[in-house]
Amino acid sequence: MLPFWIALQFLSSLPIRLPGMPAPQALGRSLLFYPLVGVLFGTILMGLNLLLYGAPVFLHAALLLAAWVLLSGGLHLDGLADSADAWLGGFGDRERTLTIMKDPRSGPIAVVTLVIVLLLKFTALLALIENQHSIGLLLAPVIGRAAMLGLFLTTPYVRKGGLGQALADHLPRRLGFQVLAGSALGVVLVAGGAGVASLLIATVGFFGLRRVMNQRLGGSTGDTAGAMLELLEVLVLVTLAFF
Numbered sequence: 006m007l008p009f010w011i012a013l014q015f016l017s018s019l020p021i022r023l024p025g026m027p028a029p030q031a032l033g034r035s036l037l038f039y040p041l042v043g044v045l046f047g048t049i050l051m052g053l054n055l056l057l058y059g060a061p062v063f064l065h066a067a068l069l070l071a072a073w074v075l076l077s078g079g080l081h082l083d084g085l086a087d088s089a090d091a092w093l094g095g096f097g098d099r100e101r102t103l104t105i106m107k108d109p110r111s112g113p114i115a116v117v118t119l120v121i122v123l124l125l126k127f128t129a130l131l132a133l134i135e136n137q138h139s140i141g142l143l144l145a146p147v148i149g150r151a152a153m154l155g156l157f158l159t160t161p162y163v164r165k166g167g168l169g170q171a172l173a174d175h176l177p178r179r180l181g182f183q184v185l186a187g188s189a190l191g192v193v194l195v196a197g198g199a200g201v202a203s204l205l206i207a208t209v210g211f212f213g214l215r216r217v218m219n220q221r222l223g224g225s226t227g228d229t230a231g232a233m234l235e236l237l238e239v240l241v242l243v244t245l246a247f248f
Contacts, residue, residue: 009042011035015168016042016150018078032168033175036154040188043150046076047143054139066130069142070123081149084231085122086115091228092221099222103163106228125239132246140196141203141245148207148241149234151188154181156233160215161224169227199248206244207237 007027012035014021027035053072057065074082087106093114095102133141158181162173192200214233218225225233 007031008034009038012038012042013045016080017046017076019076029171029175032171033173034177036157036172036176037180037184039150039154040147040184043147044143046073046146046150049076050142050146051139054134054142062131062134065134066127069130069134070127073126073146074123081231081234082119082122084228085235086111086119087228088232089118090115095221097221102221103226106226122235122239126242129239129242129246133242136246138199138245138248140199141242144192144196144200144203144245145238145241147188147192148203149238151185152207152211152237153230153234155185155211156215156225156230158182158185160218162226163222163224164226169230199245202244202248203241206240210237210240 007023008031010021010023011027011031013019014023015035016039050069050073054065054069057068060068087108090108090112091102091105094105094112129141133139157173157176158178162169164170189204192204194200196203211233214229214236215225218229222229
């Protein structure tokens, strides 16, 4: 179960402590557990949603969103902010884009992007609460983290060295595709038509974002993977708000 604990430590702010630096093979296999981490996130959010039943709806949605951000430690929002700055400031140049993504400072476009994404999440959560459609709290984290697995399976990792390269190099590819298929089947079995709609819109978003990454960078980075997760979560929530 070490790969699961690695995935949980990396993707969450939960107090997970590992005994030393894991082997590269364990790092690669941890990607297989990303959808399971999404299940854990979704279960926690659905439990909190039940506890908040009867609270003022705006406060209810705000607390759910705050818990969602805190669970991930803002990791993927940071990747989204870095990617937004880099895509605007990179002026289409690959090396300049990669350099800006490494800069820890956030510019105005990063702030605007984060505000828009969080606002969309908040309003979508409001709609789901009002419609008592809490399954979105499970589907969005699962699909978003499964998409990260899919990105590592299908897209070159362009930063040499470091954790991301170890993940990409040691990911069991055949088993990875099996996990993706199993995750998609689970989403459909649990959510029915809502699951199918979520998967369809997320698949379109996945290939669109992947195409943009390949055109600009020739692959992906940790920041663009985090950005993809956040954007696909928003797509799923907004889709289900209309479902």
